Amino acid sequence: MNAVDAIERYLADSLSRCAVAEAGDLPTERARDGQPTLTSRGFRLHSAVNPMAEADQQLAEITDELRTAIRKADGGDFTILIFGPGLGYLLRSLQALLQEEHVECSVRVVCVEADPEVAKKALQLRVWESADVPVTWIVGNEALRSLSDMVSGPHFCITVTSGFRLNKESYEPLMASLMGRVAAERPMRILVPTPLYGGSLPTALHCAEAFREIGHQVELLDFSEYYGLFRLADSVTHDARHTRALQNLLTTFLAETVVARALDWRADLVWAVAQSPLLPPALQELRHEGIHSALWFVEDFRIFSYWRELAPYFDAVFTIQRGEFHDALRSLGVRNVMYLPCAANPRVHTPPVLTEEDQRQFGADVSFVGAGYHNRQSLFARLSLPGMKIWGNDWPKDCAVFSLVQENGRRVSTEETAKIYGASKINLNLHSSPHHEEVNPHGDFVNPRTFEIAACGAFQLVDHRAELGELFAAGDELAVFRSGREIAPLVKHYLTHEEERRDMAERARQRVLREHTYVHRMQTALRFCEERMPRLAQRQRGPSYVSTLKAAAADDAELLEFLSGFPEDQEITLDEIVSRIKVGSGTLSRAEGIFLLMKEFRDWGREKGVIQ
Amino acid sequence: MNAEHIVVVNFTRMGDLVQSGPFLRSLKAAHPRARLTTVVFNAFADVARRLPMVDDVVVFDVDRWVPLLDAGRGDLQSAYAEATDFLGDSRLSDVDVLYNLAHTPQSATLCALMRPRQALGRIRLDDGQMIVRGEWFNYLFSIMDERTFNPFNLVEICLRAGSGSGAAHALELRLSDEDRRAAARLLLEAGIRPDGRYVVFQPGASSRSRQWPPAYFAQLASLLHTRGFAMVVVGSPAEKPLAESIISLSHQQAVSLVGQTDVGTLAAVLEGAHRLVSNDTGTIHLAAAVGTPSIGIYLGPAAAKDTAPYGNGHVVIEADLPCAPCGYRDTCQTFSCHRRVTVDAVFRLCMANEQSLDETARTLAGMRVYRTQVDGRGEFSLKTLNDAVTGPDFALLDFYRIFWDNLLKAKPARADRLNAPRAEARPAWRQGAESLRTILESAERWLFALLEEARKPAADVRRLSSLLQGRIAVQNDLRRHAENFPQLSPVSRYLLVRLVSVRTGVLREHLEDMSSLLETYENAVALLTTASAVRITERREHVATA
Structure with missing residues (x-):
């Protein structure tokens, strides 16, 4: 077999073969131990010291999880996908592992490489062995599109960190699609307690919607209904200590409500966002009961500090800032920390349909939507942009720009916000700061508004943020200013370049749809949770209880009839089954009686402390 | 009604099971040709098998089944399958009459699933409604929380709820020679000769409020030792620390068989004993079933008139305090009733024989001392042996005894004795x-x-x-x-x-x-x-x- 044949036998299809055939050659480098390594687009794909040891270590971290997944395949076909394999060192480690283990499944490995040049080099060098386990490479973005058709049945995804990061945009949608399939097969039960009010309340709602869209079962605890009660504590007393005490009581009550519901519903995961009413004792109880919890802290950690008390009790914490924040979380003992930027919900944040009346009411050359934080008041006062409209609340009546504030600073709905974005030629987006006079030069995270304006297909002029470059292309998808001085010339330019504005806005929208929706974020978060929380990954839901009972009760006509009223594709608890039994109206069937009996003995066992 | 198959659901504990004996016996007497099946939890299967009047014992293995219902680790599918297997047992089919002696909703549901022709006690109707059927079962439920004016012993109520036959049936328990040999072996290994010169202590109870202090049991052991008696402490494995403290405080003048006896050996140990000294526990009914006289120390909410051993000649002591017996839900910081029952009094009652018992008891103060009596018609009563200051209003209890018998028509009316209260x-x-x-x-x-x-x-x-x-x-x-x-x-x-x-x-x-x-x-x-x-x-x- 010549070298070309040897390469071709690994390639999955003709698209992959074409991609490799047309690929250029990358120069090989040597690691300190003499093994080949590779640099692509300036990124080193493997360790410069010992690439094999690096791969062994990475595999060791996920070995347990992989073993469990293989065991669950129960002797059938099993596919292991390696995303961003680079030169394939991890493939070699994996082969060694599979040889050591007595694997009863019929395993095959698929290496998924978006970059044909990297794949070509890997196939030329072949650091892996020719072993019994079949290995296939699927190469190039064209071929990758058919990946999900190639994978059927149980599978396991491994991401090689450096290679994956290099072509993340290609891999993530593929993994999401595979995961969506997993979600449909093994849906999680995710409980989402919302905050009572504030900016993170809609975030919680968007998260819940995204989880549902991915295919999980979601129960929303909408605590916004309790906001009136929360405010009541403000109105009954002028003593701040009393107000605090009353509000703490309500928070404790709501936190316990989360625990009670999570236990009753047998949630797999409680997904909280910043300001969701959860307290350490409730989180400890969840942990004790084997229910995982995760927090998405969608606030500035430098301004709000309550994360210090809460974070250690969550099993995973997701943040919109990293670096210093992650160090602080780790020093508190939080092991599972992940950067998860804000996002948009394309169902809500979508290009608006504008009537003439909307255009008249909301249209402007320059608009701003948001609360009247100090830096905004100060900068906008100095800008003096004619025709600028400011929307939003918390603008003091005596501030210099109050004349620009529309409709007396009333709250604007999400729908109206989309209309404002769509009707404005330029949407100014200045991240809030209580400490600066204008742009916060050290601002890092990107606010939800950035994603929302983009998702609405609107053009925006946004202040520079450290994390912005990784999320959007400055100057190509949105216009960026670093100081107040830069705003006026940029406004002048973009007001006269409508087409440029439109194209940039469209590109930004496409970028959001491709990478920055809540669905993307929740997929990433759940993948991380499953990696770090073995119990979550191993949840044995399989076919639903109702469907297995149906299968097992083929000759029990009465039971079958009773079960026919329940959805087969959803996990359903004993309490849910019993709640459908109507006592006092018609004769109970034997099946109904047995379910009642099971619930009564279950309750009795719980009372005695024998079972959970 | 001429029943051929009677099922009694007996999801109760050891004491209640033994006390259900006269009820079962009366059913058997009323329906001599009927097959009598009892359903019990696995933990008490051995007790049920020793009830001589029972033909079949069906065991509901609650310790195996309930974990299948655990929300996290359970297996509902298997639980369902096992329930259907259980209900498929031929010994539970074609039931003419079913009595549910348990009070719980789950027992009522299980009874409904057996589809008996007639069911009494707490039951579920075909449409799922939960009711209590049978006049005396209604009565039993009406005294669950408040028993002050209940004139009947539990055994009497069950008898009335059953056939209503007026004959006396004693508590019974079947013992084999092997049980007796095993008990003798155990006693010998502990250094006790099975010659009847030993007293059995049952110091445990279902709650601390019902428990006579271990130090008192220890002092009693020392006193009895001076009269040549050996002392044997019995109880469940969880009561080992209690037994150890008695043995240690009595300077090793008692031995422990705690956790070493099954029902058969425990009953055989009791059978050979001079006396049992016990709190209100299942053991006291076991002793009554094997004919050994007991001294029952009824403390906290335990009431002699309700649950004293059903038989003749047992001594039951209560504290002579207005709060005794207290309510089931009362909490107490002082346990004054525990101290009212003195070691000396219990010792003297232990040493008294049938002739001297009344005389000995008459001199005792600070407590109420009763002797149990069952007449030829199975009527239970407590004979007051001393002058206590407090105690049940026996006149009112007598009134109620006749009142209920009249109203619920279990016994021939004796309205001539129905007098207005004081x-x-x-x-x-x-x-x-x-x-x-x-x-x-x-x-x-x-x-x-x-x-x-x-x-x-x-x-x-x-x-x-x-x-x-x-x-x-x-x-x-x-x-x-x-x-x-x-x-x-x-x-x-x-x-x-x-x-x-x-x-x-x-x-x-x-x-x-x-x-x-x-x-x-x-x-x-x-x-x-x-x-x-x-x-x-x-x-x-x-x-x-x-």
């Missing part, structure tokens, strides 16, 4: 009886209106359903009555249980049950009113004279 209580009594009558009258008016509406060819459904709500008003009136007139509360409580047991699914059944309830209610009011009682007495006298 003179000083009469005004309140009369007021309470009048109040009951007023509630009855309004209940009758309500039922009449309901019947009128129901009889109309085109009944107004809305009016009918609003009328049906009237039951709740009666219920509230009776609840208030029970609070306001404690001495008459047994009657209102009983009527309340009957009221919530009225079938609600079908209007005709609802009306039938309500009519029957109001009939009982009328009879109760008639019996309670002093004048009526006198009239009944007079009538009886006339009949007797004639």
